[in-house]
Amino acid sequence: MKTIVLTGGGTAGHVTPNIALIPFLKKEGWSIQYIGSKTGIEKDLITKENIPYHGISSGKLRRYVSLENLKDPFKVVKGLFDAYSLLRKIKPNLVFSKGGYVTVPVVLAAKLLGIPVIIHESDITPGLANKIASKGAKEICVNFPETLQYVGSKGVLTGTPIREELFKGDANKGRSLCKFTNHKPVLLMMGGSLGSVKINTCLREGLDTLIEDFNIVHICGKGNVDETLRNKEGYCQFEYAGEELPHLFAMTDLMLSRAGANALAEITALKIPNLLIPLSQNASRGDQILNAKSMEKSGYSLVLIEEDLTKDTLIKKLYELRENSDVYKNAMRSAMDISGTEKVMTQIRKYK
Ligand SMILES: CC(=O)N[C@H]1[C@@H](OP(=O)(O)OP(=O)(O)OC[C@H]2O[C@@H](n3ccc(=O)[nH]c3=O)[C@H](O)[C@@H]2O)O[C@H](CO)[C@@H](O)[C@@H]1O
Structure with a gap:
């Protein structure tokens, strides 16, 4: 059986498109696991879907000055170790990333392990997390035609999965x-x-x-x-x-x-x-x-x-x-x- 890891979190908008895909992935025989943060909204939303959920350490990528910024590089590095050891254990065929800061270590770890990654960007201009993660992606699915100009040759216009x-x-x-x-x-x-x-x-x-x-x-x-x-x-x-x-x-x-x-x-x-x-x-x-x-x-x-x-x-x-x-x-x-x-x-x- 093929395995897919879904990731995305921080706000519901980085989770609901993943939820929309779950019944279709199941129907087509994929085994599904989810990697999110330890406490984000994704944990509640995904647990309700009965999908194995793995929480990793995550740091926010802030654009403003905050004391938390000093701690965050350590959290991100810890997140990278967490994601690396999880992915090595799960051995997925594919990682699908919906964006949000928790996805950065997941995508980077997947790249280190040679696991293919697809990213989805919902907004017209790519968010910071997706910008960083895009380097490790094979394909970047976008929602708006205007976004194709920002993502280069990896871009594919797909629209956004909506929950049935x-x-x-x-x-x-x-x-x-x-x-x-x-x-x-x-x-x-x-x-x-x-x-x-x-x-x-x-x-x-x-x-x-x-x-x-x-x-x-x-x-x-x-x-x-x-x-x-x-x-x-x-x-x-x-x-x-x-x-x-x-x-x-x-x-x-x-x-x-x-x-x-x-x-x-x-x-x-x-x-x-x-x-x-x-x-x-x-x-x-x-x-x-x-x-x-x-x-x-x-x-x-x-x-x-x-x-x-x-x-x-x-x-x-x-x-x-x-x-x-x-x-x-x-x-x-x-x-x-x-x-x-x-x-x-x-x-x-x-x-x-
Ligand atoms: C503050 C912030 O960072 N906002 C960003 C966040 O938005 P945010 O996650 O708030 O908003 P979106 O509109 O993209 O998605 C919200 C999702 O939550 C669902 N929903 C909402 C409320 C509710 O009670 N129940 C429910 O199910 C909606 O149906 C929708 O599927 O991600 C979006 C997609 O990248 C960006 O465009 C937004 O700029």
């Missing part, structure tokens, strides 16, 4: 999960896998106005639930939506979202008219701004930049989105392939 269950939600189940009793349109706010405090605050400031016209589902991130709003009618909060997510998507009429690449792939595939507020350049390398611009250019999304975000601009843009929702829906109908799963599997099969 997201297309199989039940709107009535979503309504009952949220205890929505009327049939106002549903607005779903998803602030990325970690939530967004800034958007959370503006949405809650505008809640009394918006709730007149919408039922609101708010995925607000770990530790961000507002207890005083727990029983508010027409408003339902989740820290993180796991198996509820397909049902929430199924009942959603409009979305408010960060511009993480996986959320965008899912929203486009589900054809949900959306307002995007990309993470600002101050807090990131600006990848979400590029992702959002690409969506706006294709006519799939309305965009509000974080510097312009206030309660009032948020409300104004959401009503503008509602007015023009058919325009966005129609544009998304012409979007390319729904999910990148099959195209990524085609690359993986080469190593079977």
